[in-house]
Amino acid sequence: MNKTIAKRKTSMVLYTIEESLGNYVLENENSISLDGSISHDFKIKDSLEKSYLDDIFQLVIKATKDTTEEEAIKRLYKLAHELNLFEIRNAIAHPNRAFLDVYWYRVAAIAADPVFECIGIKNIKAVLYSAEEGTIEEPPEGWESKYTWNIPNNLPVKFESDITGLIGRNKELTDLKEKLMSARTSTAAIVAPGGYGKTAVVLDLLKDIVTTAESTKWVDAVSYITLKTETWKNGEFVKLDASSEMIEVEKQIAEQLGVIFDEYIDDIEQAITELADKRIIICIDNLETILRDNDELFHNFVDRLPRDWKIVVTSRISITNAYIYTLKELKEKPAIHLARLYNKNRGGDELLQEKYTQLAKDCHLNPLAIKMTLDLYLSGKEIPTSINEAKSNIANFSFSNLIESLSTNAIKILELIFIESKSSRKLICDILEINTDEAASVINELSRTSLINRSSNETNESYEINGSIKDLLIINPKCLEIRTEIQNKLNRQVTLANEIDIKQKASNLPEWHFQYIPPNIDHGLKLLMNNFSKLRFSKNNTRNERLSEVYSSFKEKEEHYKENYLFLRSYAKLLETMQLKRLAENYYIKATTFSNDMVSNYLLARFYFDQNNFEKSLFLYKKLVEVMEYIEKDSSLIPFYDTIYQGFFLSHLYDGDYQSVLDYTKKWQEENVFRALFGTYRASAYKRRVEAIINTEFDETINSLNSATKILDDVFRTDGYSQASCGQGYKIIEEVYYCLRKNHYVKAYESECLQLLNFCDKHLINIVDTSRSKDANDIKFIVSAFIEITIKGNPFILNRHWKSYSQSSFNDAIDVNEISGDHTLVHVKHVASNPKGGKTNFLFAECINHKEYFVHFNAIKNCDWSDWLKISEDTELAITECEIVKGKTALNVIASYLVNT
Missing domain, CATH: 1.10.10.10 (Winged helix-like DNA-binding domain superfamily/Winged helix DNA-binding domain)
Known part of the structure; x- marks a missing residue:
């Protein structure tokens, strides 16, 4: 069908529909009750000709309210919307808009609807028949522009996207329009890098708004200004005049609003005052020139605007207090389509599909880069060269100034x-x-x-x-x-991280150690953990200054690693060492929350044990032991499992639950890997039981001690002397000592006590030698006590080697009975030290009558310097000669001897 004839036929029928509906409204004016659904400035009699077709339909619906025709008219109104009747009306009114054949058939469908005849409008169908037969009567002159809903605006006549139309942005336009229509959106920003088509999108959006009938319900005018300083046009950058300060922008907006409303407006304040009741959209394109320098001025401007005004901006810089719509690059298919269509419409020869695809990809799907590349290609350059030059142009156009700022x-x-x-x-x-x-x-x-x-x-x-x-x-x-x-x-960072891995591998630190650094963690955490791994957490070996430095670095990085179990448990250890116990507990718990690994749970259990909270430590150790019972024992983890069992047993023992340990270790000799450990803590449980009953249950005490020593004897004989078994062994020997000090046990249980002494005789030296916390003085203390026990066969009396442990350890000390002549027995009261912490060559002693003596190193006849260094308080001397020194209270010793007492 000839498009001109189709348009004339459509105009003829649509004019008749409008005129007939308008007459119907006037004829039924008394039946109409106005409410808020009609435009606020609508007057039936005087203003019907200024109304939009949508408003007229609503009036017809009101005129038929509560009649049998009401539902039919509503159905017709809905059909008119579905067939875009109102858009067809606008297409007729704007000569530069394309007119489609389908518009005629849609209008014809509406005109043929029997609803019109139902309400007494008969001429519409007659006009439709005439149009179909080719008898066309033109509507009155000027009808097409008499009342269009082209909202007042100052949009450009030609748009950037005119060559191809806006491609691939339908969803963006829908989302943006929906957001702008919301009463809650007063400021919206379309943000994207240069070349993404922000201007094209916003202009197409505004064009759709001003030419859509529905927009009249929420917009009275649209004002557009641009702050672009240059644009790509016809294959080159064209300089533009643009405001660079907010005060100039405000002046430009005021001038444009004056043009739109055909009024003289001097400044923005006048525009705000006189147009306060209007619903205006103000679009500022390329706003970053203002935002980059002083965004506060822009926000002050927005705050002064009337409530019903809306601001839309495009910018490479985001703004605060606004709805932000981030424009992404085109998807691949639309970008390829854009390239093909732009090339075709610019007169280029058709390229192969793969050329368009590669071009779009090389331009990163950037619309401006695609257009620039094709413009340069059409000017005679090869596509690779065109792409590189386009990228350079975009860099200069969009990013150079931005990066400089x-x-x-x-x-x-x-x-x-x-x-x-x-x-x-x-x-x-x-x-x-x-x-x-x-x-x-x-x-x-x-x-x-x-x-x-x-x-x-x-x-x-x-x-x-x-x-x-x-x-x-x-x-x-x-x-x-x-x-x-x-x-x-x-x-x-990578180099340091590799060095940490190498050093740790050389150190053979086990994976279960709390300072072990997994090789697969990110480099930043690895460097942080490396400083943590250098700390020594023994009670006497933690430097406060170094500890504070590492703590500060953990505190600073907490935001980044607050959900990393390795960081959390290490941080907890730092806090625990710094006596921040409550915080440490929280971080240990967090670590187990983010990872249920055995090490994190063990560290929390150990923390509770150190805080004497045995109920909680036992709860966690039980869970760990249950896990170990069901997993295959990895030989590399045996020391870790050993530590868990120790914590498990000690938590029971310190909580006073000795029987649970005895029950758990009943078959200790059948254990394979942990035989010695189970035996050791079974013996310790017997020893702990003795502590509670030693003064009341004599038979049970002796039996428990003998059970403990027999178990340890088996452990020492079969499994050797370990740190754990020797530590518990010495405690059992101490318990034997306390028991045998009570005469009742020696007299009533002589044979059993002899067995206990034989155990101590057999293992004491090896136990002390193996134990890190014991030395010769501990042997001396025990031996001196056991020698005094009068039991037939006491090995500490019979075996002569014990005599040396019961005496002083000085090299040349003599028995006091070996001194001939008169002597005075004194004990050392104070050994003087020099400012550097070492011993001086003199000391002070005191006799039983509290008389004080000054003793020089040279005055002790049987003392070399090594023995002098061993002298401590209560060491005994035999003084054979001394003198009174005038002005001194202490007697000056001339001759004396180190003695065994």
Whole structure:
């Protein structure tokens, strides 16, 4: 069908529909009750001609209210919407809009509907028949423009996307329009890097709004201004005049609103006052020129606007207090379609499909880069050259000034993200050596520019460079200066991490050790853990200064590793060492929450044990023991399992539950790997039982001690002397000592006591030699006590080697009975020390009558310097000669001897 004839036929029938419906409204005016659903300035009699077709339909519905025709009219109204009757009306009114054949058939379908005849409108069908037969009567002159719903605006006549139309942005347009229609949205920003088509999207959005009938319900006018300084047009950049300060922008907005409403408006304040009752959309294109320098001025401007005004901006920089719509690069298929259509409409020869595909990909699906590349190609350049030149042009056009405005740390982060894809805040803080707050501030600065994309999962947030600008960053000179610095820091981190792995492997630190550093953790955490691994946590070996340094580094990194079990349990250990017990407990618990591994649970159990909370430590140790019972014993983990069992048994013992240990270790001799350990703690359980009954249950005491010593004798004979068995062994020997000091046991249980003494005689020296916490003085203490026990066959009396342990350990000390002549027995009261901490060559002693003596090293006849260093308080001397020194209270010793007492 000839489009001109189709348009004339459509105009003829549509005019008749409007006129007939209007007459129907006037004829039934008395039946109409107005409410809020009709436009606020609508008057039936005087203003019907100014009404839109949508409003007329609503009036017809009201005129038929509560009649049999009401539902039919509502159905017809719905059909009119579904067939886009109102858009067809607008297409007729605008000569520059394409008229489609389908418009005629849609209008004809509406005109043929019997509803019109039902309400007494008969001429519509007659006009439809005439049009079909070719008898066309033109509507009155000017009808098509008499009342269009083209909302007042100052949009450009030609759009950037006119060559191809806007491609691949339907969803964006739908989302943006829906958001703008919301009463809650007063400011919206379309944010994207240069070349993504922000201007094309916003112009197409505004064009749709001003030419859609529905928009009249929420918009009275649209004003558009651009702050672009140049644009790509006809294969080259064209300079534009644009405001660069907010005061100039406000003046331009006021002038444009004056043009739109055909009023003289001097400034923005006048516009706000006189147009306060209007619903206006103000679009500011390319706002970053203002935001980058002083965004506060823009927000002050927005705050002054009337409630029903809306602001839409496009920018490469995000703004606060606004709905942000981040425009992504085109998807691949639309980008390829854009390339093909642009090339065709610009007069280019058709290219192969793979050429369009490769071109779109090489341009990172950036619409402007695609168009620039094809423009340069059409000018005679090869496509690879065109692509490179297009990228360079975009860099100069969109990013050079933007990058120049960034802070040094922002460029460093940009380069880090460029080098390390999917960079995290942890990595940013580690490489740039800044804290979390500083990193957050700079990341926000970058996010406002749309240079980076954020992505997040359940545990982490990461960043990457926007795809279309990766190549652009390569050629920016300011970035090149920083790139080497960042790369060197990354290389240094990798090198240090590798060195840590090598050193740890050489140290043979077991994987279950709380200071072990897994090789597969991220480099930042590995460096942090390396400092932690250098600390020594023994009671007398933790340097407070070093501890504070490591604590500070953990505190600073907590935000990054707050869900990492390795970090949490190490942090807990630091807090525990610093006596921050409650905090330490919280972090140990957090570690077990994020990982139910055995080491984390063991550390928490050990923490509770050290706090004497045996109920909680036992609960955790039981769970660990249950796990070990069902897993195959890894030989490398035997020392760790051994430690868990010790904690398990000791928690029972310290909690007073000796019987549970006895029950658990009943078959200790059948154990394979842990035979000695089970036997040791079974013996210890018997010993603990004795502590409670030694003064009341004599038979049970002797039996328990004999059971304990027999078990340990078996352990020592079969499995040898271990640290654990010797530690418990010495405690059992001490318990034997306390028992045998009571005469009742020696008299009533002589044979049993002799068995106990024989055990002590057999193992005491080996026990002390193996135990790290015992020495010769401990042997001397025990031997001296056992020698005094008068039991026939006492090995400590019969075996002569014990006599040396009961005497002083001095090399040349003599028995006091060997001294001839008169002597005075004294004991050392004070050994003087020099300022450097060593011993001086004199001391003070005191006799039983509290008389004081001054003794010089040279005055002791049988004492060399090695014996002098062994002298301590209560060491005994026999003084044979002394003198009174004038002015001194102490007697000066001339001759004396070290003696065995």
